Amino acid sequence: MEFNLAATEKGTRARAGVLHTSHGNIETPVFMPVGTAGTVKGIHTRDLKEDVGARIILGNTYHLYLRPGLEVLESAGGLHKFNRWDGPILTDSGGFQVFSLGDIRKLSEEGVKFQSHINGSYHLFTPEKVIDIQRSIGADIIMAFDECTPGNAEPEYAKKSLELTQRWLHRCFERFNETNPKYGYKQSLFPIIQGSAYANLRKLATEHVKQFDADGYAIGGLSVGEPETVMYEMTEVVTAELPENKPRYLMGVGTPVNILESIDRGIDMFDCVLPTRNGRNGMLFTSEGIINIRNKKWDNNHDPIDKNGTSFVDQYSLAYLRHLVISNEMLGAQIASQHNLAFYLWLVNTAREKIIEGCFKSWKEDMVKKLKIRL
């Protein structure tokens, strides 16, 4: 998997690049819509591609393993064939579920024993097994199995947790190197840098990860409860040490402001559930600011959702969308999700253009102010 830098800008670490995969090229910075269960909730792949302009989407190892299961995915010929998304796919390893499903799992040196949130059955996820599962799912980019350390972890715990993730990383690469893709195209394994809110740990983690000369590097364990300033600081610490010629992926981030600030700090790839989840729950990210579409003040406003919007759905009015969301009509969740995703893609696309033009920094400052406005 090749990555080529197309442009950088002085006075910022922002980069524009192109990542080449077997399922197409990805221009960066990029936002990757999250499709945990093999679907970006509420959005057809046709709309993802043609309307939203998504270039790569996510899937999740834990969730897809439990349902529909590997037998179905393998007989379909992998996730691309199963969900009819022919662009690149990235699967998360289940490391985030170690964090988010903290109450129904048990952590050990060997791996993590999850109790299925679906039927209560037990499943041991080891680094080796997680690689095997991701071979079966067939994503272009697969993630190392890690422990996503909570944002408020004590130093001792953060250190122990990081060291476990590091040992698991060796096991991941070992299994990765002794197995082959199942569907005839290359897969790339990205390590995940942990270290919680501690700069010294983040530096150690970054150094450690570089020995694998991976096709890309991810930063995990951020936006998990720590203050935003910490998130930015940790991102800076890590990107300062990572090789320039490899893509950097900031996992699970974030708000539109978070994304612009992180691009400024040298991040190339993002994913986040906010545009879809918050969209379903009535929150719109627009070029003028944030809208809670359930609020009464929109009930008779017939302006378009976003007059600068790039999506087909932006032609719908605020009043109509409010009506749909308030009435719990499924189209409301779909329109809101599609708008938000299109907005996120517009945001990273524009950031890319501005980097190439050499005026990202000033555009960003301006944009961040607008994005914080609550309409």
Place this chain on the structure above:
RNA sequence: GGGGAGAUACCGAAGCGGUCAAACGGGGCAGACUGUAAAUCUGUUGGCAGCGCCUUCGGAGGUUCGAAUCCUCCUCUCCCCA
């Protein structure tokens, strides 16, 4: 015409002498959500006002220290039999 049941806050519906400004649902209003156990969750919903006061349980009277709860009359709904 005869017999029965009932009227409670925006709606539905508990409550049947004090712990009732009144359970619970719904609806309304607002908030949260960051590698998705989420089309979810939380708060609030008589009026003022900083824990106190004021106006509420169909209407009017009454009993009582005290009434949404008991009594009388009135108004209106619903059901059954003619």
